[in-house]
Amino acid sequence: MSAVGGGPIVSVEHLTKVYRSRRRGETRAVDDVSFDVAPGEIVGLLGPNGAGKTTTIKCLCTLVTPTSGRMVIDGVDAVASPRAGIAKLAAVLEGNRNIYWRLTARENLEYFAALQGIARGTVTKLINDLIERFGLGEQRDAEARTLSRGMQQKLAVACAFVKQTPILLLDEPTLGLDVEISLELRGMLRSMAADAGRTILLSSHDMDVVQDVCERVIIINNGRIVTSDRIDNLLELFRVRAYRFAVQGKLGDDQQRVLSDAFDGIEIMQDGHLSTIDVELTDGARLYELIDLLRRGDNMIEWIDRRDPDLEEVFLRILRGEIRR
């Protein structure tokens, strides 16, 4: 973990990438994006397809030259000095495709270390450690092509760690993995980040991965940042507003209409002898209004609960513009 003067380890200011083509004209893939990442932080980059996540990550990796903007990586201006900037970070961009399939796990790790200028002799202990931590011990001398998809993916991440850079960029690190391997990889990322003090910027479609691994999330859509906040804060924001009521019996059509008229977005589900009502209240006082309406309809309230939203719900609502941060 390193940063200059206690400031952010990654600082992106007004990053813009415009692709121009004769056929399609101008495409603004990343549009005036600014964010900071603190040393040791694990940040998730979320967004729908084509939102600009991968372009942002590739700009940071210097694989894509930004049209304008500034990127400071561990004190180095990566736009002015791309090579010095790239020395500060490692990335997994294509998952299991980022490794040499005819080389063994060990040979891959040695080669990727060498690409960073790290000699084989000086990195043996780290390679042995990574092989053990990533559960590749039995396959250390097997060609990567013979490994399972999950093992290959883990090897690709290990190859990024072997470069010993303070920052790690991971684009869809769990894509195509089954739940078990995904969970295993998430645990490894968390522990490796904590033990080695690495800063991780991770993009994923999988909300569970982001919620599980990241502390903060940056949501990006149409090339622009929609929100940037701690995951806890985003979840809390919805938690205090979302309620679930369980009511005995079925609600009549008239009563359903009254409730729908009074509360925007209310969802009523009838299931046998119980009706479930999901509602979000922008004003806490309206909780009593809803209770009154149900009481007037002679509905016995079984229980009221604050509904816990997951990150996926928060993400979708932010994208729909239902809430702005």
Place this chain on the structure above:
Amino acid sequence: MKTAVLYGASLRWRMLELRRYAFDTLSGVVSIYGFFVVIFFGARIFGGDRPGFGDTLEGVVVSYAVWALTMLALGSLTFELTQEAQQGTLEQLGMSPFGLAPVLVARALTSIVVYFGIWVALFVVMMATTGRWLNVDVVSTLPLVVVTVLGVLGLGFLLGGLAVVFKRIQQALQVWQILVIGLVVVPPDEVVVVKYLPLAWGTHLLRRVMVDDASIFDLSAGDLLFLVANSAFYFVGGIFVFKRFERAARERGLLGHY
């Protein structure tokens, strides 16, 4: 020191790839040899017993050998670059702090070392097959071969640059293979313009050493300097053009895309 690490790793990488793709390596060498047998014996049948044709046949051996080494060296650059883009590893090379071009230069130069070993063995087999033992004075031939192939590598980088931006350049590569045959066959002392192209002058000097039994010290300083200048021009020029293509690829977000 870090550069030495890169070159060491590149050499090891090449050896491992050749070993792991043993069938591909072997079939490449066998087809180069098979093609040579067809050309050589075909030329002998059609050339018959005309006076002086023996020298031509020896010239064929030298030209073909240079062509074979050129193809091995070029293949390692251009075909692999396309392959790496397809695999997804090109992006990783592009993220090396050494820079993409220096990483590829290390790959190309270490490949020449490895392929030179294969080439020497192949060359001996060719001479044994034809019964024409040429002057293989290592002190004279080795520097000429290395400098000659460096010039060709420059063109390899040019093609590599095209591959990075345009991805599919198979047609251009096929044309290039035919052009290379022309460069090793056409005598630059007869068609002067060929002298200024890569490979031709080096092959011409190699013929003088290997067929005419000359030593490198028998060659004029002017001839040698011209070869060095010619190869340096194409090598440096090729890398320069490659970097321009690489920059364009980074600007257009094409590096690693296939």
